[in-house]
Amino acid sequence: MSETTSTPWPQHLEQALAGWLPWQRWFASKGTPIERISVASCVELVDDLDEGGPRGLLLVAAVHFVDAEAPELYQVPLGIRRSLPAELESSVIAALDDVVVYDALDDASLCRVLLTLIGRGAEVAGVRFVAEPIAGFSAANRSGLTARRMTSEQSNTSVVFADRYILKVFRRLAEGVNPDLELHRALRQVRSSHLATLLGSIEGSIGGRPVTYAMLQTFAANSAEGWSMATASVRDLLAVQPCAPPAAGGDFTPEAFRLGAAVAEVHADLATAFGTTTLRGAELRALSEGMSTRLAAALPQVPALAPYAALLRRRFAEVADLPGGVQVQRVHGDLHLGQVLRAPTRWLLIDFEGEPSASIAQRTETHSPLRDVAGMMRSFDYAAQHHLRSATPQPGTSIEALRDRAAEWAAHNRAAFCRGYADVAGFDPIDQHVLLTAYELEKAVYEAVYETRSRPDWLDIPLRAVRELTGLIEAPR
Numbered sequence: 001m002s003e004t005t006s007t008p009w010p011q012h013l014e015q016a017l018a019g020w021l022p023w024q025r026w027f028a029s030k031g032t033p034i035e036r037i038s039v040a041s042c043v044e045l046v047d048d049l050d051e052g053g054p055r056g057l058l059l060v061a062a063v064h065f066v067d068a069e070a071p072e073l074y075q076v077p078l079g080i081r082r083s084l085p086a087e088l089e090s091s092v093i094a095a096l097d098d099v100v101v102y103d104a105l106d107d108a109s110l111c112r113v114l115l116t117l118i119g120r121g122a123e124v125a126g127v128r129f130v131a132e133p134i135a136g137f138s139a140a141n142r143s144g145l146t147a148r149r150m151t152s153e154q155s156n157t158s159v160v161f162a163d164r165y166i167l168k169v170f171r172r173l174a175e176g177v178n179p180d181l182e183l184h185r186a187l188r189q190v191r192s193s194h195l196a197t198l199l200g201s202i203e204g205s206i207g208g209r210p211v212t213y214a215m216l217q218t219f220a221a222n223s224a225e226g227w228s229m230a231t232a233s234v235r236d237l238l239a240v241q242p243c244a245p246p247a248a249g250g251d252f253t254p255e256a257f258r259l260g261a262a263v264a265e266v267h268a269d270l271a272t273a274f275g276t277t278t279l280r281g282a283e284l285r286a287l288s289e290g291m292s293t294r295l296a297a298a299l300p301q302v303p304a305l306a307p308y309a310a311l312l313r314r315r316f317a318e319v320a321d322l323p324g325g326v327q328v329q330r331v332h333g334d335l336h337l338g339q340v341l342r343a344p345t346r347w348l349l350i351d352f353e354g355e356p357s358a359s360i361a362q363r364t365e366t367h368s369p370l371r372d373v374a375g376m377m378r379s380f381d382y383a384a385q386h387h388l389r390s391a392t393p394q395p396g397t398s399i400e401a402l403r404d405r406a407a408e409w410a411a412h413n414r415a416a417f418c419r420g421y422a423d424v425a426g427f428d429p430i431d432q433h434v435l436l437t438a439y440e441l442e443k444a445v446y447e448a449v450y451e452t453r454s455r456p457d458w459l460d461i462p463l464r465a466v467r468e469l470t471g472l473i474e475a476p477r
Ligand SMILES: Nc1ncnc2c1ncn2[C@@H]1O[C@H](COP(=O)(O)OP(=O)(O)O)[C@@H](O)[C@H]1O
Pocket: 150, 152, 153, 154, 155, 156, 157, 158, 166, 168, 196, 217, 218, 219, 220, 221, 223, 225, 338, 339, 341, 350, 351, 353
């Protein structure tokens, strides 16, 4: 149980990491020239090499860029074995002398080590494995649990244990307690019912600054992702002869209503846990200017936004004049249909981490709850537009007709979501048109940057939204 940064082999490892880490899905700065990768910290969690088992290290890699002063930190749990079982062959990072180094999150036995250490509330060389005070969790027997790594495209890496627990291992580490952990802890205190139960965490510090390595929750078995349900509903609507969305198979509007109510409940719980304030005067101007500042930062990255910049600034400026100010509080921060799960009895909100590219300070800022509502409004648009990208019009119809029907689907579901929200919150977000539209436009600008970096062939979705929301083209409502 010791720090291993002084052992000779990490130097070779740094070279190996340079050929592996930048190609991982969770590496945030793809395409940015890298100067070198160094080992920021490395803690040994287990060493069973002499018994023919693995050695497990919790390593943090610092990625130094050619043009940036501060490195980015990434968590890379490593396994080391003398010989590798066949199922781990595609996980190899480096072959060093007489051992093979590989991605530990593919190794069920090493994943179980993390789970066991959390259950025990262990501390290893400054890394704290924390078990939340949940009845029965610490005492539960975890030795025989299966462990499978999730294969979905993620910003982090999650491991599911026997459909009972899910461990999210944060990849890019930022200074401070991760808001995902912070908000889950606070919401548990106020008995919020629309989230998975927090069971534990892995926390520590690097260079004297706190970091969150991982978060353990109950796994919501038999649940469906909001994105899958919504896109299946769009698919069903476009497959039948023209009819109104609620008349087609797979109508999503009742679920959109329930989802709106669930989001409003979580907002009320967050207000109880952290309080609210109202922005007026200079603070309100700062909110409006912040939107324009983020637009200014986006423009060089997405030149296609330039023709809309003046219109966007005008919409953002209107926020500064809102009579009565804007009530703000802690919010989810990156809410979309991929962040909600329909469990058998209720909707759950997941991933309270905020926008992955923002700093922790930015992600813990307060906002109007309408910012999250705007995220969902945008997501209904995404679900509708996504299917169109591969849709082939049947004889007698056209892609324009399909586009109109998809937009009608989005409008119906947006309205249902807002009705559900109003049912709990007592006000309909649609009635706060200026603020809601400004947040939708801000989100569309963020998405334009996200898509440019991650999925350039999706860029037309947020760009079309910018044209619609600024009134340049008509949107079916
Ligand atoms: N508690 C949970 N129960 C079941 N599935 C979950 C749970 N939390 C997350 N998931 C699944 O894992 C996926 C990734 O989780 P998420 O927290 O969004 O990770 P990331 O921040 O890496 O994107 C989600 O899309 C969801 O399908």
